[in-house]
Amino acid sequence: MHITLFVLAALLYMTCAALPSKQRFGISVGTAAGWLLHGGALWADMVVPGSLRIGFAFVLSATLWISVAAYWLENRNFSLDGLRVLVLPTAAVAVVLPALFPGSLIPLQDKSSLFPWHVVIAILAYSSLTLAAFHAVLMALQESRLHASPADARDRWLARAIDRLPALLTMEKLLFRMIAFGFVLLTLTVLSGIVFSEQLFGTPIKWDHKTIFTILSWGLFGLLLAGRVGRGWRGKTALRFTLTGFATLLLAYVGSRFVLEVVLHRGLA
Template sequence: MQTTFFVLAALLYAVCAFLPSHQRLAISAGTAVGWLLHGVALWGDVITPGALRVGFAVMLSAALWISVAAYWLENRNFSLDGLRVLVLPSAAAAVLLPVLFPGNVMPLAGKSVLLSWHIAIAILAYSTLTIAAFHAVLMALQESKLHTRPGAGANGWLAAAIDRLPALLTMEKLLFRLIAFGFVLLTLTVLSGVVFSEELFGKAFQWNHKIVFTLLSWLLFGLLLAGRHWRGWRGKTALSFTLSGFATLFLAYVGSRFVLEVVLHRGLA
């Protein structure tokens, strides 16, 4: 049943990604239905009796599920068609990953209830900063288009979608709201992982690749917010920090889990 829902959600996302922008009602309705199917399938796949299914595919699929919700809600207040053509194709691909890479089952027996909260907050942090990265990519394309001579740029569907984006300053405000919220969630993820490490994972806190990359990402986003507040950082500086922070965070869990599960064929680590 979960596989069917995953496939249907992927198809709806893909169709909605390429529908003409004037079909707003169809896009909104199709995205909402796809999101609901995606969520039901994720719940059935991840939540098993007395255990949780974890892995890079589940994390990435969940992150894109929340990113689709963020796009859908934001698009009701702003015309973010450019975000649609980035988020929905990515979600269409990510939604199928748990079918191909089921990950590992983590027994919850003897684990603290804090573990579920830690995982939920971590997924929210990844998801919020994922949508911020999509915003940053759009802003980079939008800024590049501003410096292109009229008639010299591309005339494809992506270029048309970028033309319909809000003003660059509005996009920048949205970006920093997302980063601030994601930074708070990431801070909670780091603190809960460090303070409750033994209770969460059954072992004392130890340095590893995931911790190092997560802390480096946290530092990059923290520096960006501080630079924004104290030095007025914006434009290319803000975009560079955002994409660097996201890439580092991606490596912290999704990238490292991909190597462990797919390349090295190892279980939970």
């Protein structure tokens, strides 16, 4: 385990989360440095010759690693300082989890060449929809600020960060762009899991809690996008669907693996 790299990445993330927003260059450089350390440690620990280390901690850490990259790129086009104070502290916690919960090694010699791609696409889908969930939380806070008096949170740092966000309509467009991208990736994850189940996992498709929660989450996000196009869904309806879909997706793998690995002390099936 590259514990030193994980800890350094966590410290950089927390420092960048705490810096005042006027230190834009320092935040950008520090976040990029933390992201590189985070990614290097993940790669070194997950990719073992002939095997792949998987577990709830590694999936969650990889998800936040990609979410940090997406935040960093989006922040160059829009002022998303409020997203920084949500994503970076969460990433700081996620980055050290693999050191505490090492997961299990999965041999690749008896797996299809599609298996690593299935894992990568699934993590990308998780990441996109995780960032969308953070974005939805920010929008909910932003909407509540519109109905609050200016004196209610005048000196609160989060309120000031929220006040610097783009207009709510712009935030909504960004939200649906993230959800659409994540939905495409989640669709590929579901299809690859169903169509190539025997090649990927060596067994036919299992209709267990992981499969059911994943498909349920896919249905919720699909319904949201259809409602957006067909009925113009937006506002609180969009936020509720986003957070419910994300919570369901979280239960599909990370939640179930946490129970199995940490509570029941079982390895990966």
